[in-house]
Amino acid sequence: MTLWTIAQNDIKLTIKDKMFFFWLLVFPLIFIFIFGLAFRDMGTSDTQVTLNVLDKDKSHLSKTLIEELVTEKYVVEVFEKDEEISFRTLIIPEGFSKNVFAGEQIELKLVQEQGNSLEAMQSAYSHVLKAAIKILAKIVMVSPESPQDFEEKLPRLNWERRVILRTELGGEIKAIPAGYTHSVPSSTVVFILFTLLMYGGIILLEERRQGRLERIYLSPATFISIIGGKWLSRIIIGMFQVTILFLLGKFLFGIYLGPSLPALFLVSLFFCATISGMSMFFGSIIKKEEILIVFNILLANLMAALGGCWWPIEVVPKGMKTVSMLFPTGWIMDAYNKLIFFGFGLESVLINITVLIGFTALFLFLAIKFFKIRK
């Protein structure tokens, strides 16, 4: 009962702080919104790509190439003057047709202005490459004696792609971590770190400095109920934040939360328990508030970055993927991936929950061992 009273009191103190609602709701929403917008098109192969073409050759062959480039995904615009090179442009050089039919090498150039999407550039590159392969195949099939011969024979050529690639997403759910689908879970983890590490540690330090902990200790409250109450209050605050952000993610940004909400809840619960223990441990061993703030900013950002909250973990080298699993953030992000993107159930995250329980036990033990009532 005392434990619950202490927890309640801590929650009240946290909620009273004006800044708390910024960290709980305002910042996370701004981050989710901006990061979601920034990565909204990533990972989807059906995003439209604009491709300008500067046709310096103006031959039948160059026109055939341009026709190959026009598909639903690519918005192709043809220019004729040099000064119109802009954005993302394919340059078909003069003499293109003449060189190709003479069997002499010629280079197409795909130029992009610095600052434009690299993903779209890669997509355009591979699209142009495929168009060039098709053109070459057609030339070889026709075996023309001259460019005019090719022009005459091409309409009669029956070229069709005989090997087709079909793609599907693996797992149970057909969603990829792009846009808000990625920014909601990752920002939630980032802000749980910030909220719990900052508030959890600083409030404890303040209470010790002002002698409030000592006063509680002089009451009938036991040492364990003080620690338990503090720990519980932090877990509740963390879970409150998780619930709010995921609900907003679902109803405001329309993201799918996976088929098993209990699993999502459970894995988040043990993550909050770990970080709560961590905040109390660091709040006990670091004596100065300003040092604790700097340390917590560094720690929260480091764990978020290395755990895969800032960027998709797939793009990091293999060694770094192993490193990510040394942190609770690596395990929670892995669990969210399994639950939200693969659409698996509780059984798929049992290992993650076990590891997070291990982390919780470790930090709770450290928090108890180093917990100080007096300054």
Added chain:
Amino acid sequence: MRHIPILVKKDFKRKWKNPVVIIGFMLIPLVFTFIFGIVFGGQDEETLPRITLLTVDNDKSLISNFLSTAMSQGELKKMIELKPLETEEEGRQLLNKGKASGLLLIPKNFGNDILDGKKAEVLLLKNPSEQFLPLIAEEITDTTTLILSSLLSVFSEEVDTIRGFIEMNNLPDIDISVLSVKVKNRFESISKYVFPPVISLKQETITEEGKEGTESITVHSYVLPAMAIMFLMFICNVVFSDILIEKETKTLLRLNVSRMSMTEFIWSKIVTSALIGMLCTFCLIGLGIGMFSIYWGNLFSVFLIVFCLNILIAGFIAFLYSFIKTELQAGAVLSSAILIMSLLGGSMMPVDNFPSFIQQISKLTLNYWGLEAFKMAMMNESFGQLLPILFGMVLAGILLSFISSYFIQKNLKKGLLK
């Protein structure tokens, strides 16, 4: 104004005695630059890891074997790691564990269908928890299947002949010889176009109208200035928060009864924070050169950027303090403003990633202009191009300082005797 140097000296001494927070805030950009460097590769290294692609060949024919072999040849071998498996179930299990970016399934009768002139289909299952690598795997597989399709079209006659041979149990030597000659002739006729391919494709990036990029911005040289600008604001805030501390501890009241004016007191804080900011920026630049070999560009330009940027930061933080009366408010407003401005201004991710309407808002942040200036110096842009940005920074910084000097003074005088 003669008291300003004395007050600046006093503040410097105080910060020198307790530099932990400032050093801590300086350390964060360095740590992040280091991590980003490891994750995304410094200098000109490859930025993406090798893609693991699982393959299950249920056909095991010559053609299906060609498909998987073609994907692990030459340059592709550096990009993609093929892991052949026996069963689809095994592949799906590994994919579900996130052990690969994709699973390529070649169906039974794939080869026969092609030889029969039918369309054949291969299935690529993509890892749903990844964004980029499955797309690259898809492009590579699609290009390889296209090449296979093209080869089949080019050698369609020969493929038909082979199909006929397979149906016959007894192969006449003469037919095999005819086929060999046909294939040889076909190769000779196409060699003009494909060995090497007559059409090649080159990718280029232009920095401005028709000018090809010469200097490239590495991961380190983007992250360090971006993070540094954000944490310089926090450092500046550490200096400014003394205003409220001195007010609460009544040091300000004592100073106010001396010959020092309130204007001098406020300007001393602006000057101190700008000077400490400059010192920290120079340290970060030096450490950036030493630790990450960052090329910052012309020294004179860099010096001017540091000077102007810190005037702007000091002015901006001072301006925010115009609205703040207590330490509690400072904690709430300052960190919110700094974080949001840094997010929008490109300190947390490149502005190019944002939609165009956010990019317009980015231009209202000091992070954006600071980063632009550093980028221009790194790209060896002419001083004339840099000058308007520097001028804008100093002008905005001084203007903000004057405005804030007036308002802070008003606020402080009001609450001095409380």
